[in-house]
Amino acid sequence: MSENPLKVVPVAMASDSVPLDCRNCGAYKLCMTLWLKNGDVSLFERVVKKKRIFKRGEMLYRMGQPMEYLYVIRGGSVKTCISTDDGQVRVIGFHVAGELLGLNAIESREYNCNACATAITSVCEVSIGRFEELVRNDSAIQNEVFKIMSAEIRHGHDLLLFGKYNAEERLAAFLLSLSRQFAKCHCSATEFSLSMSRSDIGNYLGLAEETVCRIFARFQDEALISSECRHIKLNNLERLRQIASKANVTA
Amino acid sequence: MSENPLKVVPVAMASDSVPLDCRNCGAYKLCMTLWLKNGDVSLFERVVKKKRIFKRGEMLYRMGQPMEYLYVIRGGSVKTCISTDDGQVRVIGFHVAGELLGLNAIESREYNCNACATAITSVCEVSIGRFEELVRNDSAIQNEVFKIMSAEIRHGHDLLLFGKYNAEERLAAFLLSLSRQFAKCHCSATEFSLSMSRSDIGNYLGLAEETVCRIFARFQDEALISSECRHIKLNNLERLRQIASKANVTA
């Protein structure tokens, strides 16, 4: 994320007509490129088709559906998950403001997972047709797409490695990754509210809901965290990091 | 795989000077496009830098290394795996003739996993520099890259879903997927030799080596398979399929 080929975009030049809340958006550079590339706001606005609000529990898109839009999360939160014919479901990601969703399946033209709002969520809806045209002709955007897909592959790998760790280690790692995610969007790294249920967390980490509860309770007992339902405060990042990076050394 | 945008390549036109063993290669279409696009064999041969042989246990590339070459497997077999700082390793794939390896990290310019030959393996080594140039300028090749990365993402999802199934179900599914893989390269779908160890299989499926052995033994007892060390014969595909697709209905 830090060394981005698009970072040279002359922000100041454009800033007079950019919506204020776009400035901190994770897709800002992408959007700006689309915009500057074509020189006028009208195109930008044709690409970002419209803003939409999803309520808690509503689906942005479903696995297998033809891909119509990309979504940039402006606020709220979204979980993505995959499912099988026999009804198994697995949560594969939680997403917050600034993230771009729906791109991973650009080749098959079908969404390859479900995306579901876990809270009131506001998004920018980006028409895939126009976007793709731009991908084809602009190697900077092309690279941005590669980057997003690479990140997706790497994230899958991280999830696979979770299988190697026990419940405590997984949950500690999860809390730390949330901490980083919040820090990245200028929120507190040590105190935040979870938008997802215990059940979702369990599913994501490959644990039962009850196990997640128990580990939360255990962490609470040991004063590592203060957990009041979905409000979490991390009291001992150092220790959490120890646990997350293979507890057997310390415990 | 079946509906490929490159399938219109006029094979006959080129066939007089194509090496015979390229015809059945999974990367054939990709190679041919590179070739036809540029009209002469010399370029093709500059892109496919050279052929190489890896012995069992040798690494084609390592995670984190700068990406120099792509590899097309001509014969033999390769396992890919990821590892963590604390020494955990997870096998994420087994690959056979015709597969293209090393592309998934095209954006970061570093390999994002290890690739290790599990048998004597012959490959075509493709220089990444020239390849990338072609990607940038050819939307058919571009699309091919998207396709490979998409497949990687989907495969990651499949592996994650394994977590939802028990040991028998996972192994049955694994055997069936091997069966399909062999069928695809014109080998027997019901009788084949495994190139990977029990330990590798276990790691791949998220099971202990011993558990894999036990399930093999159990399948053997129930006459589902005949397993003599690494030589496997599937005697009852139907039943294996039942097990693989959620055994609880039948057992």
Next chain:
DNA sequence: CGCGCTATTGATGACGCTCAAGACCCGTGG
């Protein structure tokens, strides 16, 4: 106010891991 969803905590036991020992195979070197 009552329904449903979520969270919590307890009791129980199963599945698969760990440890251990032995068999087998193969390549190496004496």
Next chain:
DNA sequence: CCACGGGTCTTGAGCGTCATCAATAGCGCG
């Protein structure tokens, strides 16, 4: 040629982690 060692495979015994089942409490929402 055989002996040796290392790697792989197999099987057994025992245990631990975590899933499952169940009951209850809390909360938001219609």
